[in-house]
Amino acid sequence: MAVMKILHWPDPVLATMAGRIDPGADLRALVADMFDTMYAAPGRGLAGPQVGVLKRLFVMDCTWKEGEKTPRACLNPQITWRSDELVTREEGCLSIPGVLAEIARPAEVVMRWHDENWVEHEEKLSGFEATCAQHELDHLDGRVYLDYLSDGQRTDLLAAYEAAQ
Template identity: 60%
Template sequence: MAVLPILKWPDPRLSTVCSPVGAAVAPLQELIADMFDTMYAAPGRGLAGPQVGAMQRLFVMDVTWKEGARSPVVMIDPEILDRSPELVTGEEGCLSIPGITADVARPDWVVMAWTDATGARRQERLDGFAARCAQHELDHLDGRVTFDRLTPTARALAETRYQQGPAS
């Protein structure tokens, strides 16, 4: 398949709410394969459609491949049905904001519903890092990036670090 270019912030497409896919998942198979190739090559653990210019509500993720076996997941038209009332703060990076990590507070678990690559409707509780990754990618589908989850002061610092580029 192919490794696609990843859009970098502040590309306006990263701030755009994506369109639902609906029932037609068959035409997405090549895009999904390309998104996995792109994510693994980056190397990342998740990649959303808008990060590669596909303005549709889908993302791919694999939270285990860096530690061992691959466990690829495709979520089309995902939604959160339930979430932990407790927030847990954890470090997040983003392939569209390379070189920047930030502490983001998110629910520790979520119950997700989505359509998989075969067109089957799925529902599952995700915990820990899988929940964090899915929420991060879902943010992309809603036109949000990591910066949008930060306090104004933390955002200003992170944006400044990003704009200055890597330390030499």
């Protein structure tokens, strides 16, 4: 397959809401390219807008860096439940390389989605998988993790990011 170009912040596409995918659309080649891109980056998640595709899809594999691949393609994903318990994790992003920030998110979520063959799934995610899914879903809504930071934190991180570019 092919490795795609990853857009970097502040590209305006990253702040744009992605559109729903028509049921039955054949996106298998795009999904395969997105997995190739994510693994080559190397990342654990990649959303359509990050490669210039304004469609509601992302790919993720939270375990491959530890040796076991668990690839998951998520088309038209939606979170149907969030736990009240929050967990803070250090997050990074392939579109904002080199910038890490502590972000608080629900510790568990229930997510519903279709895979690249249009099989419907619903699963309770916890741990890093819950964080990753929420991070990638944010991309589909035109948000990045920097949007969760205070103005001061964001200014400091962006100054470091811009200096490194």
